[in-house]
Amino acid sequence: MLQKLQQDSKSLVCHRSIIELENVSFAYKQKPVINHVNFSVQERDFVGLIGSNGAGKTTLLRMIVGLLEPTSGSIKLFGEPIEQFRSWNLIGYVPQKNSFNPLFPATVREVVMSGLFSRNKLFRRVTKADSIKCEEALHAMKIEDLAGKRIGELSGGQQQRAFLARALINNPALLILDEPTVGIDSETQEGFFHLIKHMHQHHNITFLMVSHDMEMIRSYLGEQPKQEAGKIKFYVKHSHDLEDCVETNLTHSLRELRHSMERGKVGV
Amino acid sequence: MDIITTEFFQRALIGGVLIGITAPLMGLFLVLRRLSMIGDTLAHVSIAGVALGFLIGVYPVAVGLIFALAATFAIEKLRKAYKTYAELSIAIIMSGGVALASLLFTMGKGFNVSVSGYLFGSIYTLDTTDLVLIGVVTVVVLLSVGLHAKELFLLTFDEDAAAVSGLPTRFFNFMISVLTALVISVSIKIVGALLVSALLTIPAACSLVIARSFKQSVVTVVVIAELAVIAGLLSAGVWNLAPGGTIVMLLIVILLLLLSVRRRLNAG
Ligand SMILES: Nc1ncnc2c1ncn2[C@@H]1O[C@H](COP(=O)(O)OP(=O)(O)OP(=O)(O)O)[C@@H](O)[C@H]1O
Ligand SMILES: [Mg+2]
Ligand SMILES: [Zn+2]
Numbered sequence: 001m002l003q004k005l006q007q008d009s010k011s012l013v014c015h016r017s018i019i020e021l022e023n024v025s026f027a028y029k030q031k032p033v034i035n036h037v038n039f040s041v042q043e044r045d046f047v048g049l050i051g052s053n054g055a056g057k058t059t060l061l062r063m064i065v066g067l068l069e070p071t072s073g074s075i076k077l078f079g080e081p082i083e084q085f086r087s088w089n090l091i092g093y094v095p096q097k098n099s100f101n102p103l104f105p106a107t108v109r110e111v112v113m114s115g116l117f118s119r120n121k122l123f124r125r126v127t128k129a130d131s132i133k134c135e136e137a138l139h140a141m142k143i144e145d146l147a148g149k150r151i152g153e154l155s156g157g158q159q160q161r162a163f164l165a166r167a168l169i170n171n172p173a174l175l176i177l178d179e180p181t182v183g184i185d186s187e188t189q190e191g192f193f194h195l196i197k198h199m200h201q202h203h204n205i206t207f208l209m210v211s212h213d214m215e216m217i218r219s220y221l222g223e224q225p226k227q228e229a230g231k232i233k234f235y236v237k238h239s240h241d242l243e244d245c246v247e248t249n250l251t252h253s254l255r256e257l258r259h260s261m262e263r264g265k266v267g268v
Numbered sequence: 269m270d271i272i273t274t275e276f277f278q279r280a281l282i283g284g285v286l287i288g289i290t291a292p293l294m295g296l297f298l299v300l301r302r303l304s305m306i307g308d309t310l311a312h313v314s315i316a317g318v319a320l321g322f323l324i325g326v327y328p329v330a331v332g333l334i335f336a337l338a339a340t341f342a343i344e345k346l347r348k349a350y351k352t353y354a355e356l357s358i359a360i361i362m363s364g365g366v367a368l369a370s371l372l373f374t375m376g377k378g379f380n381v382s383v384s385g386y387l388f389g390s391i392y393t394l395d396t397t398d399l400v401l402i403g404v405v406t407v408v409v410l411l412s413v414g415l416h417a418k419e420l421f422l423l424t425f426d427e428d429a430a431a432v433s434g435l436p437t438r439f440f441n442f443m444i445s446v447l448t449a450l451v452i453s454v455s456i457k458i459v460g461a462l463l464v465s466a467l468l469t470i471p472a473a474c475s476l477v478i479a480r481s482f483k484q485s486v487v488t489v490v491v492i493a494e495l496a497v498i499a500g501l502l503s504a505g506v507w508n509l510a511p512g513g514t515i516v517m518l519l520i521v522i523l524l525l526l527l528s529v530r531r532r533l534n535a536g
Contacts, residue, residue, distance in 0.1 A: 065432045088434035095428060103476045104300065105485035106425055114425065117418045118433040126418070150480050166429075 016043050017079055018174055018206045019064060024073035026059055033059050036073070037229040043173075044239030046200050046207040048217040055231035057210045058096050061178050064208070065093050078173075089118045092167030096178035096210070098159065102152030108162045109147040112137055115166035137165040140195075156183035175199075177209040189213075193220075200237075271505045280391035280458060280511070281501055283402045287455045287467070288497035290409040292489035294448045295468025296475065300424040304472075305358045306343065306445065307452060307465035313339040313365030314453045315461040318386050319372035328386070329398060329453060336449035339365065344442065389460030389512030391504060398457055405450045412447060416440070421482050458501075460512035467493060470519040477526045492522055 019041040026034040033056040041047050049057045062068045064075060066082055075082040078090065092115070113126070113134045138144040141161040146154060151162060160180060167175060177196075181189045193216050199205050211217055221235035228234070271277050298304050317335030321328030339361050346357030373383060385393045413420065423430045423440050431437050448468075455464045471489035479485035500515030 067428055067431055086434060088432060091432065093429070093432045098426065100425060101300070101302075104425060105475060105479040105482055106421070107481040110421070110482050111425065114418070114422045114429070115433075117422050117430075118435065148480070 017041070017076065018043055018045070019208065020076040020079075021064075022074045022076075024060075024063065024070045024075060026056070026063060026068065027071050028059075034063075034070075035230055037232075039227060039229065039234060041206060041208060042239055044200070044204060044206055046221060046237040047209070048221050048235040049208070049210045049232055050212070050214065050217055050225070050235065051230075051232040057232055058178055060232065061093075061176055061208070061210065065091065065176060089170050090173040091176065092170060092172035092174070093176045094160070094163045094167045094178060094180055096182075098163060100151070104150075104152055106151050107148055108143060108151055108154065109134060109138065111151050111162055112147075112165045112169055115169040118170075133169050137169040140168065141165040157185060157188055160184060161188075173204065174206045174208070177207070179210050179212065181211070181213065272502065276392055276394065277501075277505050279394045279396070279399050280505075281498070283394050283399050284458055284497040284501050284511075284515075285494065286402050286406040287451070287458060288494040289490055290406050290447075290451045291455055291459075291464070291467045292471035292493035293409065293413060293486065294444065294451050295465075296472045296485060296489050297420060297424055297444050298448065299469055299472035299476075301427075301444075303358075304465070304469045305355060305362075307448060307468040309343070309358050309362040309365065310336045310339055310449050310452045311456060311461045311464045312362050312369065314449075314456060315383075315386060316365050316369035316372060317453075318456070318461075319369050319376070319383060322383065323372055323376045327397070329401060329457065332386075332456065333450065333453035335365075336453045337446065340442070340445035340449050343445065385460075386456055387460050387462050388510045389456070389458050389463060389515075391458065391501060391511050393457055398454070402454045405454050409447050409451060412443060416443075417486075420444070425482075458511060459515060460510070463512040463516045466516040466519060467497075470516070470523055471496075474519075474523050474526050477523070477530055492519070496522060 017040055019039075021037050021039045024034060024037045025032065037060070049060070051057050059068065063070055064077070066085070066088075077085045078087065113130065115137075116126075116130055116133070135144065135147075138147050141164055143154075143158060143161050143165065146158060146162075151159060154162065160183065164177075164180060167177075180196075181192055184192065193213075196207070196209070197220060200207055217235050221237045224235075225233035226236040295304070295307060298306055314332040314336040317332035318328040320326075320335070321331035324331075342361055343357055346360065350356050419430070419435055419440060422433065423435065423437060427437055430440075452464055452468075455467065459467050471493045472485075474492050475485035475488040479488050496515050496518040500518050501511050503509060504511035504514045
């Protein structure tokens with residue numbers, strides 16, 4: 001009986017809606033980009049967005065993270081209308097391009113740490129636990145040796161990993177990635193996709209990722225898009241195709257993954 | 269040398285040391301957000317307030333402060349109207365301030381002498397009221413920046429990320445502008461309205477040359493500004509020079525030195 005209850009509550013939890021788009025449209029000035037999109041993402045889904053340049057993928061993501069307001073339609077995050085949504089620390093977002101000044105005086109460590117600063121922690125000091133989380137995120141992305149460098153001195157791919165570490169440090173429930181592997185060499189890219197898949201399969205994380213890598217998207221999410229909206233195709237791997245989520249501490253297990261990859265135990 | 273022991277000089281020195289902390293700190297945030305022109309604009313508007321204060325016989329620094337605050341509101345409003353052309357709104361307000369100041373100057377010819385002190389700075393004009401006001405502004409700035417250093421860092425580094433973390437970015441932008449207005453209006457008596465923006469921006473320019481981390485850059489701007497302010501005020505006192513001009517020339521010398529040292533390091 002108890003077991004049954006637990007299972008029920010688990011499947012309940014595992015199928016709550018993470019993102020709901022209802023009739024969402026967007027136009028820059030007069031130029032319509034997104035037209036009446038309806039789409040929903042369930043907990044632990046992996047959604048891949050594919051589409052030609054200018055299709056509106058970035059625009060769609062920017063609406064979902066609240067940086068753009070839809071011209072019409074409504075968005076819900078974790079069941080709440082986006083206007084009332086406050087738990088932004090649940091969301092990790094890696095934007096398509098970071099146009100910061102290359103001379104900006106900030107170390108990689110400072111940038112990664114800044115992922116912890118959110119509305120709920122306005123007056124909180126940085127604690128020992130925060131620093132540990134930061135070191136773990138740096139380690140998981142293999143940039144601990146670069147931690148003291150100025151962010152502008154890193155290569156494009158290294159910067160991308162720093163921004164991914166910043167998105168991961170909060171243990172996010174939803175990871176939104178806009179072309180995360182652009183400018184990364186193919187070997188690192190492979191490792192990156194491995195990492196993403198591992199995170200998806202073993203952790204309670206929902207993914208929304210834009211990519212031009214058809215091969216990766218198709219091999220993991222299936223040949224056929226689940227839905228098309230204008231020029232954007234949505235590929236989806238549903239949570240019920242996965243085993244139960246087992247691990248909870250993300251950075252800790254990323255560290256284990258990294259060690260096992262280094263020892264050559266895990267194939268891609 | 270006697271001048272250094274006089275009461276008015278010591279007042280100027282204390283005021284200068286306090287401004288040497290707050291002005292470059294606010295300047296750092298402005299420069300990193302590519303808004304360095306705001307400092308100059310607020311100073312020009314504030315001088316119109318000073319002129320009005322003389323004309324109607326009200327404490328000029330206070331009227332200047334009110335004008336500077338009004339200008340920050342106006343810049344915010346215009347910035348929304350010309351979203352991508354922030355400089356445009358700044359330029360409009362700046363010329364408005366200068367125009368108003370010149371009108372007010374010509375209306376009250378009698379006070380031209382005291383006004384020149386506000387344009388170029390003077391070590392003879394600071395009274396106890398001014399010093400108390402500078403002290404209050406210093407406390408306000410240090411408290412606000414100290415309590416929100418993490419958030420201000422994230423905002424200056426990546427405004428989008430700050431917004432996605434749920435930080436009230438408009439509030440923090442506004443806070444930076446208001447604190448800058450406060451600092452500028454209490455600084456112009458010592459440094460001069462035409463030169464105060466140099467005390468905001470040149471230390472930040474120096475820190476871009478040498479600082480690696482954000483922490484370092486905060487320390488760098490304050491140390492460099494204090495060097496220039498203290499040495500500048502002392503030489504202005506001893507050789508009877510304009511303090512604002514002396515401070516700014518010293519800042520420029522420091523910047524050039526740092527640039528040439530770095531060039532040599534890079535070459536060698
Ligand atoms: N700030 C903006 N102002 C006006 N139009 C814009 C703006 N940003 C994007 N657009 C236009 O909106 C359309 C969609 O842009 P978006 O960046 O969402 O495309 P995308 O699918 O992410 O493309 P890419 O694969 O190149 O990243 C494009 O035609 C673009 O020109
Ligand atoms: Mg895009
Ligand atoms: Zn894992």
